[in-house]
Amino acid sequence: MSEEKESLNFIEHIIEDDLSSTHGIDDLRFRFPPEPNGYLHIGHASSICLNFGLGLKYDAPVNLRFDDTNPAKEEQEFVDAIKTDIEWLGFKWAEERYASDYFQQLYDWAVQLIKDGKAYVDSQTSIAIAEQKGTPTSPGTNSPFRNRPIEESLELFEQMKNGTAAEGAHVLRAKIDMSSGNMLMRDPVMYRSLHKSHHRTGTDWKIFPMYDWTHGESDYIEQVTHSFCTLEFLPHRELYNWFLDQVYSNDKIRPKQREFARRNLSHTVVSKRKLARLVEEGVVTGWDDPRMPTISGLRRRGYTPASIRNFADSIGVGKRENLIDVSHLEYNIREDLNKKADRVMVVLDPVKLVIDNYPEGETEWLEAENNQEDENAGSRQVPFSKNLFIERNDFKEEANRKYFRLSLGREVRLKNGYIIKGESVVKDAEGNITEIHCTYDPDSKSGSGTEASMRKVKGTLHWVSAEHALPVEVRLYDRLFTEASPDTHKEKDFMEFINPNSLEVITGYAEPSLKELRPEDKVQFQRLGYFVVDKDSTSNSIIFNRTVPLRDSWKKIAED
């Protein structure tokens, strides 16, 4: 147990302050409140990690509450997908709740508000109501129905509820202040009538509560102490509190809403509408395309739950606008996989390498360490023979001092194998290299302990035996957008910044051990990057998705 002084973010400061004044540690309760109208993305992941992380830190319950007040947009399919994603991230909710569980209570409270003269039925069109709302700089005007008799409001509200009134003919509004500086306080709509089937309540209800009327009261019903949301809800806080005042009993916990800045990731977009466009216009293959910033997309890309959680924790939380560079995310997946992923050899851009002094037709099984970062990872056997494949860019006929790879007259080590020396090349009519010939030092076998095997050579190459090679499909993914912040340009549509090279599909040649892998298995292609087996793989054709390349300090030197 270390006693290091940890620094707190502003959310934790709020909780600590409450803990030292008004709240007991056992009072604490949080919630994650998604609307089931789409798939969760990396932004939600941050919020999930924040709320559930707080639950873990304070040993407090965290409810999963679906904010399902709009039957026009919400579906069971999304409920299921959201639950799957949260579980995959590794979090457990205390209780699964739905705002629709509270429709009756909300209705009863609303009736009471009407009776108290604090709410009224407005029978105007939405356009008229919008016009009377005023603007941020000018006050609104009262609805002609604002002072309609309580009995009349009660009766109309009843008709709305029963569906005997036409859909959309009336709304219930809170009677607050049409001249408030806060637009949300200008008699906000509490209920609208919608004659649509709801994914849970079916056709029982013809009226549905609005977000503001629902959210705070739901927090109150669940006795949530801290209701964290993003900054754009800050103006809603006044209304959140006003609604709470109408039902609050002071022997109960009074929830408080506090706001944090949503965390934006560079080189992607995250709004549901924009993500939907990427799917609809065929830029990606679906919501779980490995280039999508959805949780399911990241999962298919090869990201681990731990890497996403560590990412969320490490970027912290604040109140200012931000744009977090994807390199933060990439760092976290590399860090996680570096410890967990077995190293394997796969050649992506092959050129034939012939070892002239190696016996024809012989196969030698070499021992290869699975992961030098993990002592318990064990080892495997890799076939070696006279004819190999190496990467085309691992050879140059002539090279300068900075080039550590194979060239004529120079030596390199074949990983887990022998030291070889470049001897000659064979070219086709166009001058392309079709074959490289080399000789090997039979005493230099890796791990043999001989003096020759201990020799230091500058370069080490990965390789694969040509006759044993397993062809695999490899999908090389890159960032989806060429711009750090594609959707904040005033004049340009985010679609203009799509990276035309975000996916390249090639055939790679893998060492035979890879045929044992299953979907979602993650490996490091030695010297290349981290890859994951895609779910589209079949028993006789394996597909790999590139999660992220290894850092490459050679690339920069080579470009000079």
Next chain:
RNA sequence: UGGCCCAUGGUGUAAUUGGUAACACUCCGGUUUUUGGUGCCGUCAUUCAAGGUUCGAGUCCUUGUGGGCCAACCA
């Protein structure tokens, strides 16, 4: 035009609540290495600006500048 929120290195956060700028990422050097990976070491800010209060200000006050949010029967 009004109200509210925000402002710390290239990026994201921190600073014992007024005590002399910390952590991570990136970048660039160096070192280790049978992955040009990993690891290790090092360089990169006086805190938007100008005033003020104070022995002392990133923390408090004033003004300015810049950015964000606010007019859905969405959440």
